[in-house]
Amino acid sequence: MFIGHYAAGFAIKRKAPDIPLWLIFISVQFVDILAFTLILLGVEKISYNPTDNPFLRTSIDYVPYSHSLFYSVIFAVFAYSLFQHTRTHKWGVALSIGVISHWFLDAIVHVKDLPLFLNTHKVGLGLWRLPMTAFVFELSLLVIAAIYFLPGIEKKRLHILTICFLAGGFFAMFLAPEQEATPQMASIASLTLYTIVTALAYFTERKKR
Numbered sequence: 265m266f267i268g269h270y271a272a273g274f275a276i277k278r279k280a281p282d283i284p285l286w287l288i289f290i291s292v293q294f295v296d297i298l299a300f301t302l303i304l305l306g307v308e309k310i311s312y313n314p315t316d317n318p319f320l321r322t323s324i325d326y327v328p329y330s331h332s333l334f335y336s337v338i339f340a341v342f343a344y345s346l347f348q349h350t351r352t353h354k355w356g357v358a359l360s361i362g363v364i365s366h367w368f369l370d371a372i373v374h375v376k377d378l379p380l381f382l383n384t385h386k387v388g389l390g391l392w393r394l395p396m397t398a399f400v401f402e403l404s405l406l407v408i409a410a411i412y413f414l415p416g417i418e419k420k421r422l423h424i425l426t427i428c429f430l431a432g433g434f435f436a437m438f439l440a441p442e443q444e445a446t447p448q449m450a451s452i453a454s455l456t457l458y459t460i461v462t463a464l465a466y467f468t469e470r471k472k473r
């Protein structure tokens with residue numbers, strides 16, 4: 265899943281407004297940030313799959329550490345203990361929900377490539393097989409989250425800019441012509457996008473003060 269993870273981020277921000285949005289964004293994308301880093305290091309593996317379906321162009325071959333439910337739970341527990349220790353119980357709960365939300369949102373769209381334990385027992389409801397439905401579904405998640413999140417927020421326009429950037433990037437990805445991308449290219453492009461979105465969240469809130 266792509267922008268749907270940020271929808272979860274906006275929902276968490278509404279419930280825990282004192283946690284910086286950039287940190288919440290890192291929590292909801294932690295699993296993908298780890299995956300693309302491990303791909304660059306040669307530990308996990310994806311490959312190019314030639315298809316008309318923009319969601320299935322990346323075949324997820326070997327992601328036992330970043331995308332298994334087992335490790336996602338461990339990362340969520342780690343996030344909880346880290347932030348309840350250094351901040352508060354609420355920070356721990358909110359950021360661990362952010363981390364674990366990634367796996368469950370991915371499970372809706374992924375084809376059976378999400379392992380439950382290491383590289384075994386792979387699951388996925390496969391919504392990506394219906395690209396138009398998956399596209400509308402993910403965009404709806406972002407719109408619903410925006411409607412839920414924006415009331416009562418200062419500097420709405422800056423947040424709307426972040427939301428438009430996410431939606432625009434998603435449109436571009438969906439409509440992009442088929443083109444082979446190496447795992448390295450895909451990883452660097454994804455990590456760059458996550459960095460831009462995280463920076464946008466940071467500067468949006470920084471200007472508030």
Ligand SMILES: [Zn+2]
Pocket residue numbers: 265295296331366370
């Ligand atoms: Zn993912």
